[in-house]
Amino acid sequence: MSDRHAENSSLSTVRALTARVVGAVETVANPVTEREREYRRIVALCAPFAALVLVAGLYPLSEVVRISVSTAQYRSVGFSLDAYATLFGDPYYRRVAFDSLWLTTGTTLVSVGLAVPIAHALEKYDLPGEDLLVTLVSFPISLPGIVAAFMILVLFGNNGVVTAVAAALTGSRPTDLAFAVSVPGLFVAFVYSMVPRATLILRGTYAEVDSAAEEAAQALGATPFETFRYVTLPQIRPGITGALILTFRTGLAIFGTLVVIQTLVVWTLQLSRELGVGYDVQVAGAMATVYFAFTFLFTVLGLRYTSAEVGI
Amino acid sequence: MAGLAGCLTTSSSEGDADATGSGGGDAETYEVGYRDFQTNIEATAFPDMLYFYCVQSGWMNWPSLMQSFEDSYGVAVHDDDRSSGEALQHMRSHSNNVTHSGYNGGYTYGIVARNEGFTQAYKPQGWDKVPDSLKTDDGHVTATRRVTTAVTYRKDIYEERGLDEPTTWEDLLQPELMQDLALQTPQAAVGLAAALSINNARGGSMNDLQPVIDYYERIQEGGAEFTDNFLAQFSRGEYATFIRYDYSGLDLKYNNDEVAEENVGVALLGGENGNKGALNMPYGYALLEGAPNPAAGKLFMDYVLSLEGQQQFLDAYVRPIRSSELELPEEFIDPAEYDRTEFQVDYGQLVDQQEDIIQEITRGANI
Numbered sequence: 001m002s003d004r005h006a007e008n009s010s011l012s013t014v015r016a017l018t019a020r021v022v023g024a025v026e027t028v029a030n031p032v033t034e035r036e037r038e039y040r041r042i043v044a045l046c047a048p049f050a051a052l053v054l055v056a057g058l059y060p061l062s063e064v065v066r067i068s069v070s071t072a073q074y075r076s077v078g079f080s081l082d083a084y085a086t087l088f089g090d091p092y093y094r095r096v097a098f099d100s101l102w103l104t105t106g107t108t109l110v111s112v113g114l115a116v117p118i119a120h121a122l123e124k125y126d127l128p129g130e131d132l133l134v135t136l137v138s139f140p141i142s143l144p145g146i147v148a149a150f151m152i153l154v155l156f157g158n159n160g161v162v163t164a165v166a167a168a169l170t171g172s173r174p175t176d177l178a179f180a181v182s183v184p185g186l187f188v189a190f191v192y193s194m195v196p197r198a199t200l201i202l203r204g205t206y207a208e209v210d211s212a213a214e215e216a217a218q219a220l221g222a223t224p225f226e227t228f229r230y231v232t233l234p235q236i237r238p239g240i241t242g243a244l245i246l247t248f249r250t251g252l253a254i255f256g257t258l259v260v261i262q263t264l265v266v267w268t269l270q271l272s273r274e275l276g277v278g279y280d281v282q283v284a285g286a287m288a289t290v291y292f293a294f295t296f297l298f299t300v301l302g303l304r305y306t307s308a309e310v311g312i
Numbered sequence: 313m314a315g316l317a318g319c320l321t322t323s324s325s326e327g328d329a330d331a332t333g334s335g336g337g338d339a340e341t342y343e344v345g346y347r348d349f350q351t352n353i354e355a356t357a358f359p360d361m362l363y364f365y366c367v368q369s370g371w372m373n374w375p376s377l378m379q380s381f382e383d384s385y386g387v388a389v390h391d392d393d394r395s396s397g398e399a400l401q402h403m404r405s406h407s408n409n410v411t412h413s414g415y416n417g418g419y420t421y422g423i424v425a426r427n428e429g430f431t432q433a434y435k436p437q438g439w440d441k442v443p444d445s446l447k448t449d450d451g452h453v454t455a456t457r458r459v460t461t462a463v464t465y466r467k468d469i470y471e472e473r474g475l476d477e478p479t480t481w482e483d484l485l486q487p488e489l490m491q492d493l494a495l496q497t498p499q500a501a502v503g504l505a506a507a508l509s510i511n512n513a514r515g516g517s518m519n520d521l522q523p524v525i526d527y528y529e530r531i532q533e534g535g536a537e538f539t540d541n542f543l544a545q546f547s548r549g550e551y552a553t554f555i556r557y558d559y560s561g562l563d564l565k566y567n568n569d570e571v572a573e574e575n576v577g578v579a580l581l582g583g584e585n586g587n588k589g590a591l592n593m594p595y596g597y598a599l600l601e602g603a604p605n606p607a608a609g610k611l612f613m614d615y616v617l618s619l620e621g622q623q624q625f626l627d628a629y630v631r632p633i634r635s636s637e638l639e640l641p642e643e644f645i646d647p648a649e650y651d652r653t654e655f656q657v658d659y660g661q662l663v664d665q666q667e668d669i670i671q672e673i674t675r676g677a678n679i
Contacts, residue, residue, distance in 0.1 A: 092675055158492045159550040175491040181537040262497060262538050262679070273674075276499045280667075 061292065068285030083282035087290065093270075100266040103183075104251035107190040111251075112243050114191070115198035116236075120228075122199075123206035141196045145189075145256030152189045153260070156180040181261050189257045197250050198243040205239025241306040249295055267291060342385075344614045346435040349451065353607040355385070362608045363390045364597075365399035366417040372457065372595075373628035380624070381615050387608050396421035403430045403600070410602040413609035416616075418501065419446070419594035422453040423663045426598060434599040434610055438617040441634050445656040446594050455594035456616050457625045457632050460580065460654055461502075461509040462590065462645070464561030468575040469552040477577060481513045481527070482584050484553070490534030494545070495555040497538050497679050498670045505593045506555045507673050508662075512655060513582060513589030518665055521672050528677035538679050547571040557593070558645060562629035566643055580645060580653040588655035594633070 031037040063076075071078030087093050118137060127133060140148065155162045157180040167174040179185045209232060217227045255268040262269065267287065274284035340355035369375045369391050378389040394402070396417030403415070403425060415425055425431050426448065433451040446455035463478055470477070473488045484493060496503035507524045514523035532538075537551075545551050547570035561578035564571070580590045597616065603609050615621045622632035626641055631650075640647060662669075673679070 153545065153550065157545070157550050159545070159548055173491075175535055181539060260539060262540075265674075265679075273499055 064285050064288045064292075066285075068282055068289050070282060070285075073279065073281060080282075083286035086283055087286050093287075096265055096267055096270045099264050100252060100268075103187065103190065103264060103266060104248055107187055107194055107251050108244060108248040110187075111191050111194035111247050112198045112202075112240060114195050115202050115243060116240065118195070118199050119202035119206050120232075122203060123209075137199050138196045140193055141200075143193070145193060145254050145258075146260055147256075148189050148193050149257040149260035152185055152192070153180045156185055156188070182263055186257065186261045186263055189261060190251055190254060193254060193257065194247045194251055198247045201243040201246060202236065202239050205236045205242075209235045238306065241302070245299060245302040249299065252291070252295060342611060344437060344610045346437050346439040349433070349435045351610070353611060357605075357607045358385070358387050358611075359605045359608055361388050361390050362605055362612060363392065363412040364414040364416055364609065364612060365392055365402070365412050366394055366396060366415070367391075368393045372630045373624050376627065377616065377621055377624050380620070381612060384615070385608075385611060387611070389612065400425060404428070410600060410604060412600060413603035413605045414597055414599050414613065416456075416597040417595060419453065419455050419596045420501075420659055420663050420666070422596055422598045423448070423660055425600075426452040427663070430601055431598040432601045432603070434613065436610065436613040436617045438614070438634065441637065442617075443633070443656070445658070446592070446596070446633060448660075453596055453598045454613075454617070455596035455633050456622075457596075457630050458592040458594045459557040459559050459630060460590045460592050460650070461505045461555065462558040462561050463553060463555055463579050463581055464546070464564060465553040465577050465579070466546070466549065466571075466575055467577045469549065470577070473552075478553075478579050478581060480584055481510050481581050481589050483581070485527075485530060485534070487534055489553060490531050490536050492551045493531060493534075493536040493553045493555070494539055494551040495536065496540055498673045500540065501593065502556055502560075503538075504666065504670060505557070505591045508657065508669075509581070509589050509591040512591065512657075513584075513587045515583070515587065518657060518661060518669065521669060521676065525673060525676035528673070528679065532677070532679075558631070559629040562643060562645075566629070578645060580649045582653040588653055590650070590653035590655070592654055592656050594656075594659070596633075 027036050028040050028043050031040045066076045068083050069079050069081060070076040071080045121127065122130065122134060122137075143151075154160055156178060157163060158175050158178040160174075160178060160180060163174045163178045166177050170177070214227055214231050217231045218224075222230070253268065255272065258264075258266060258269040265273075271284055271287045271291075274280045274287065341352045342355070343350065343352055345351050367374050367378060367389050369378075370393075378391070382388050392399075392412070399412075399415055399417055400421050402411075407430070415422055415431065422431070431452045435451040436454065439447065439451070439454060442454055446458065447453065463484070465478070475486065475489055476483075478484055478489070484490065495506055498504040498507045507521075507528075508518070510527050511517070511521055511524035514527060516523035543564065546554055546564070547568065558578060558580070561576070565573055565576040565578060582589045597613055599606065599609055599613065617634070619634065619637060622634045623638060625632040626638070626644075629643065631640075631644075632638065635647075
């Protein structure tokens with residue numbers, strides 16, 4: 001903008017904006033009305049999270065984006081889209097993306113499919129030792145992926161417990177049956193980490209199901225399955241959608257498991273390899289940026305077009 | 313062997329130079345360096361603490377080397393716990409304020425440091441004893457020890473299956489052997505060494521990687537697995553064979569209680585037609601440009617390459633670069649086996665090409 005009038009008008013816009021911000025800050029600092037006091041409480045409650053988003057979220061993210069377009073390896077200087085050209089031009093990365101998506105989609109469907117009956121049983125029936133069951137179901141959440149991978153090895157490896165039993169029963173060689181370090185093994189390890197997350201969300205959903213309607217259906221002669229199909233399912237559908245979204249995101253983020261079971265190169269594993277020999281930090285930054293954009297859009301669209309309630 | 317001093321005083325061991333550590337007013341001098349690099353250094357110039365990248369406890373018996381060096385000359389060496397890659401990063405970020413006098417670690421990382429201008433020329437005494445392919449002509453980077461790609465296997469399991477000790481890479485292609493073989497991807501230095509070993513044995517070169525790509529496809533079909541964590545699984549019998557370095561295999565054989573010594577075999581492999589198939593991965597050192605304590609750094613470098621220093625690598629089953637002049641312990645692999653199989657590559661070329669090599673192998677063999 002070179003002419004004075006425009007300059008003046010833009011200046012006044014800035015002034016007006018500044019005045020508004022200052023006004024808002026003053027309102028929060030010295031509230032007069034009850035509404036303003038409420039406003040202040042909201043700001044106070046949200047402040048820690050806002051600070052966290054800024055410091056631990058937006059700032060590192062902007063740095064990652066900055067790195068991805070840098071022209072130097074150890075300093076962020078210049079501007080180049082080479083890393084993105086590599087990412088979108090090299091068919092290898094398309095394959096990595098495809099492998100990540102199908103593996104995560106498959107494991108998500110299986111995990112949520114398993115979580116529905118688990119949550120159903122935990123909520124609908126008085127099970128003996130229910131607290132213990134809940135603990136057992138939820139404890140893989142606290143396990144690093146690398147540990148989950150070792151558990152798969154211990155069960156299904158060449159020397160695994162399940163492998164040994166199966167070999168004894170069928171009379172075949174353990175190494176022919178072992179599938180821990182293979183795509184099926186990886187699949188099981190993923191499901192193992194993802195089921196608990198899906199279950200936790202669905203338990204919350206089940207807790208809100210209107211049981212009066214279910215009882216009415218049963219009284220009118222519906223079988224338990226019909227009751228589930230026509231009464232319960234419509235009520236838990238948003239929860240299922242939410243579980244699908246969250247579990248899918250969890251699956252995409254898994255990394256530790258892949259360090260042990262390197263049978264499929266997915267996005268996270270490839271990202272760590274970019275940072276290994278050669279230290280191709282631009283491509284790694286671009287991969288991280290694309291990853292974030294994808295999960296963010298996926299979540300936003302998922303929430304927009306379904307009635308799911310996922311905060312996290 | 314030195315290194316048995318009881319307490320830390322400023323006095324030094326008998327028979328050696330009588331340095332009184334730092335701050336002493338004596339004029340103790342030592343002669344260091346090879347030929348053009350020969351120079352006399354004064355003990356008065358020694359610091360209390362010498363900073364040298366990656367000279368650290370818990371790795372290749374450095375603690376005993378550090379101790380015996382201090383006992384001899386009164387200079388303590390800082391315990392510098394980091395990987396070669398981290399050392400390089402640190403050098404880059406402190407290039408205008410050099411903190412360390414020398415670099416010690418992976419030879420190829422030393423070459424990278426040299427190419428980036430962080431090192432200076434210095435040939436220690438004994439430099440002429442180092443094979444030409446394991447040092448740079450200009451005296452910037454010199455190998456001091458080497459590890460070699462080797463196969464470690466469970467003798468007891470092999471006996472059960474009626475397998476003989478492997479001597480060539482071809483031997484590993486037996487179905488009974490491939491089914492529970494473990495190795496690392498070329499992303500790790502040890503995995504890259506394995507890949508280049510196999511490639512060389514089967515007639516390839518750094519510019520022709522097809523032999524190893526084909527080999528990796530075959531062993532994967534046969535049940536071999538690429539994983540980074542298999543030492544524990546080896547002792548449990550999860551894997552009967554793994555490809556790593558000679559010293560990791562020997563260390564497992566003699567220093568690990570979980571699996572009996574007689575049940576572990578370590579073998580060097582060649583190719584079918586007499587090709588070499590065991591790549592040396594050298595480790596070495598370099599004096600750094602702008603070193604804060606060049607004199608003490610040179611003295612330390614001379615000590616590590618002296619026979620007394622070299623001898624101490626053997627305790628960790630690491631083969632010193634001057635091993636031909638030393639009596640190798642019983643536990644070591646027969647030197648004739650090394651002669652049969654070991655080879656070196658142009659490590660400068662490896663540095664330049666390794667990214668492409670790794671990429672070609674991993675994508676080609678779908679690892």
